[in-house]
Amino acid sequence: TVRTITALRGHVFQFSGDPFCDNPAEALTDWSDGLVVTENGKITAVGDAAELLKTLPDDAVVHDHSGQFILPGxxxxxxxxxxxxxxxxxxxxxxxxxxxxxxxxxxxxxxxxxxxxxxxxxxxxxxxxxxxxxxxxxxxxxxxxxxxxxxxxxxxxxxxxxxxxxxxxxxxxxxxxxxxxxxxxxxxxxxxxxxxxxxxxxxxxxxxxxxxxxxxxxxxxxxxxxxxxxxxxxxxxxxxxxxxxxxxxxxxxxxxxxxxxxxxxxxxxxxxxxxxxxxxxxxxxxxxxxxxxxxxxxxxxxxxxxxxxxxxxxxxxxxxxxxxxxxxxxxxxxxxxxxxxxxxxxxxxxxxxxxxxxxxxxxxxxxxLYQENRIGNIKVGMEADFAIIDPLSTPLIRHRMAYANNVIEQLFIQMILGDDRAIAATYVDGKRVYSQAA
Ligand code: GUN
Ligand code: ZN
The missing domain is CATH 3.20.20.140 (Metal-dependent hydrolases)
Incomplete structure (x- = not known):
């Protein structure tokens, strides 16, 4: 059988809990230089790039999204x-x-x-x-x-x-x-x-x-x-x-x-x-x-x-x-x-x-959709669908981001000021289905 191992490197975000609570920020986990490894459309590993890169076989394809946000689709x-x-x-x-x-x-x-x-x-x-x-x-x-x-x-x-x-x-x-x-x-x-x-x-x-x-x-x-x-x-x-x-x-x-x-x-x-x-x-x-x-x-x-x-x-x-x-x-x-x-x-x-x-x-x-075990998060075993955000997609966003104090503020700036220009790429079933023209 053909193994198709693809990895995405970038700032990876995962929901580790339900944010409708007293401290919503605690529901988010992130790896600023992270790696998501996928095989045949499923996520097989999530974590720090430095560690996980060592575990990849030589023929694995790594998409470099360094400096960009890797979110669940x-x-x-x-x-x-x-x-x-x-x-x-x-x-x-x-x-x-x-x-x-x-x-x-x-x-x-x-x-x-x-x-x-x-x-x-x-x-x-x-x-x-x-x-x-x-x-x-x-x-x-x-x-x-x-x-x-x-x-x-x-x-x-x-x-x-x-x-x-x-x-x-x-x-x-x-x-x-x-x-x-x-x-x-x-x-x-x-x-x-x-x-x-x-x-x-x-x-x-x-x-x-x-x-x-x-x-x-x-x-x-x-x-x-x-x-x-x-x-x-x-x-x-x-x-x-x-x-x-x-x-x-x-x-x-x-x-x-x-x-x-x-x-x-x-x-x-x-x-x-x-x-x-x-x-x-x-x-x-x-x-x-x-x-x-x-x-x-x-x-x-x-x-x-x-x-x-x-x-x-x-x-x-x-x-x-x-x-x-x-x-x-x-x-x-x-x-x-x-x-x-x-x-x-x-x-x-x-x-x-x-x-x-x-x-x-x-x-x-x-x-x-009762599909939360398959989609909507970046966790091992889940399906490999991702939205990649370019956090500096417009001059105003670039300017504003320079004054952001933490990652939560950075995410907020994206949802308030961002639009389709902020979507750098989209992956479905482990494959890139959209990439913003350079
Ligand atoms: N209610 C019934 N049909 C529709 C529809 O097509 N759009 C919206 N917004 N409401 C509906
Ligand atoms: Zn409707």
Whole structure:
């Protein structure tokens, strides 16, 4: 058998604990001249370069990222790849935004060639921003799902994705039925889940675009296939909340609709969760459901402010990951997404610690996907996905970094001032998939 030993040398960062505690900085471990050794897509050693270099065989390839930060690849736990073409659409809040921009864009994805090109654009944008895993919404067209998984398979990327199900309150050409939504999702999950690193996520868009019959069929499908994930939206916008109350009058609240149909549980990722009541929060906690915090989307479409402090510092904490939510989100940059998460917390009187922000973008999102033993951290046995940050990527950052007192401040400067220019390279499955042009 061929052994492919590749090592990355640079300033290596690892999460050794959960930073949502009294002393967040203690959750971070770093090696300023560190080495990460990988073999066939898995991490086999992490530590000081001086020591580990001696253990490498002569034919090992060492990528020199000295002076750069080696971080776990970012995990975007909620994104819509077909909406890449409508990112930065002006002047509408959620429901109007969906009808005006999103649905027309999504209607094109029955054409598999179109979908393939869009999937490629999406993946290149993700890699250029250090994103190595994501939980992705496709469209109602099975072709849109095949296209994305096919493109991601070229990199053996750990990607989760699913066919959107909608059987009401959407244009005719974007509706399936309870039966076809079930049948197509089942066929797709049998085809793709577990192929290489692919994961299937059952994807009912949100309660307003599914009839109770479709919700029922969705719950049945997840019960038959508990090994796959499930993703949907909840409690993003006040008008949406009111609408759900009208469409599902017999349920106590929005999350209660998903509860009723068996859609909560480990591996369920609910997008947004801004206006949750205490009952809903308890349910999310008890069932092991996660929330995808999408700060650039929540500010850009004017939805509201997610309470990241309240979800962690309570006797019933909620699992939270960080997400771009493109095209409602306004950036593919996870650094910009962290910056906006910081700003959203600031507006609520809480200063999100930089170690907490990076944790949400890596371990937090990996936990939302129930993949934290495989992705989101740099530890022996985990998969070899990395984001490499050039900490001096612009004149302003270079100037500011000269005044940083420690590594925590350096990380904070990157998330506040950095963007795609700060991503020097991205590795997926031990191989370089992106490198910034010199
Ligand atoms: N709610 C239902 N669909 C969507 C979507 O595509 N984007 C966002 N941000 N919210 C949604
Ligand atoms: Zn979304």
């Amino acid at each position: 970012f995990v975007d736990c909620h994104v819509h790849y077909p909406q890449t073409e409508v990112i930065a659409s002006y002047g509408a809040q959620l429901i109007e935004w969906l009808n005006t921009y999103t649905f027309p864009a999504e209607s094109k994805f029955g054409d598999i060639e179109y979908a393939r090109r869009a999937a490629d654009v999406y993946l290149q944008q993700s890699f250029a921003n250090g994103i190595t895993s994501a939980s992705v919404y496709c469209t109602i067209h099975p072709e849109s799902v095949d296209a994305l998984f096919e493109q991601a398979a070229r990199y053996n990327m750990r990607i989760a994705a699913g066919k959107v199900m909608m059987d009401r309150n959407a244009p005719e050409n974007l509706r399936d039925t309870a039966q076809t939504g079930y049948d197509q999702s089942k066929a797709l999950l049998e085809k793709w889940h577990g192929q290489g690193r692919a994961l299937y996520s059952i994807t009912p868009r949100f309660a307003p675009t599914s009839t109770p019959e479709q919700m029922e069929a969705t719950g049945a499908l997840w019960k038959e296939h508990p090994e796959v994930l499930l993703q949907t939206h909840t409690s993003e916008n006040r008008q949406e909340l009111e609408w759900v109350g009208e469409l599902y009058p017999e349920h106590p609240d929005y999350v209660g609709v998903y509860e009723h149909f068996g859609l909560l549980g480990k591996g369920c990722i609910l997008g947004h969760g801004i206006y949750l009541n205490d009952r809903e929060k308890s349910l999310i906690h008890e069932t092991g459901t996660s929330i995808a915090h999408c700060p650039t989307s929540n500010t850009f479409i004017g939805s509201g402010l997610f309470d990241v402090r309240g979800s962690h510092f309570t006797h019933e904490p909620i699992s939270v990951g960080l997400a771009t939510d493109v095209g409602g989100g306004s950036s593919f940059s996870m650094l910009t997404t962290m910056r906006t998460a910081y700003e959203v917390a600031q507006l609520q009187g809480y200063s999100l610690h930089p170690v907490q922000a990076y944790y949400l973008a890596t371990v937090g999102s990996a936990k939302a």
